[in-house]
Amino acid sequence: MNENDSDIDALVGEWMTLKDAAQELNVSPNRVKQFIADHKLLGVRRGGELCVPAAFISRGDVVKGLPGTLTVLADSGFSTEEALEWMFTPDDTLPGAPIEALSDNRGTEVRRRAQAMAF
Numbered sequence: 001m002n003e004n005d006s007d008i009d010a011l012v013g014e015w016m017t018l019k020d021a022a023q024e025l026n027v028s029p030n031r032v033k034q035f036i037a038d039h040k041l042l043g044v045r046r047g048g049e050l051c052v053p054a055a056f057i058s059r060g061d062v063v064k065g066l067p068g069t070l071t072v073l074a075d076s077g078f079s080t081e082e083a084l085e086w087m088f089t090p091d092d093t094l095p096g097a098p099i100e101a102l103s104d105n106r107g108t109e110v111r112r113r114a115q116a117m118a119f
Helices: 003-012 018-025 029-037 066-075 080-088 098-103 107-117
Strands: 015-017 044-046 049-053
Touching: 003 080, 015 018, 018 029, 018 049, 029 049, 044 080, 049 080, 066 080, 066 098, 066 107, 080 098, 098 107
Parallel strands: none
Antiparallel strands: 015 049, 044 049
């Protein structure tokens, strides 16, 4: 684990293994891998195991608006780590981190900000 990993871990907090995420979403671990490939979720290796932020899953589903936001970030050239950092870094003008805004059903403003960063 390097310094960037520690920074990301401090921002993200709780991680779920693929198996845990699959159980929460009621799908197979392979389907969770496909969600990651399709930018519906982000996954990074933690302790040698692919994991997703627990905050990305709520009430048995992917947080509403997350897939679209992750697609915008990926299309803008954000790496997985950069996207994670952006999603979990508090923004006083939202207020809160973008993932919190998505969880509070304020996705339009989050996507607007993500799209603005592409320019």
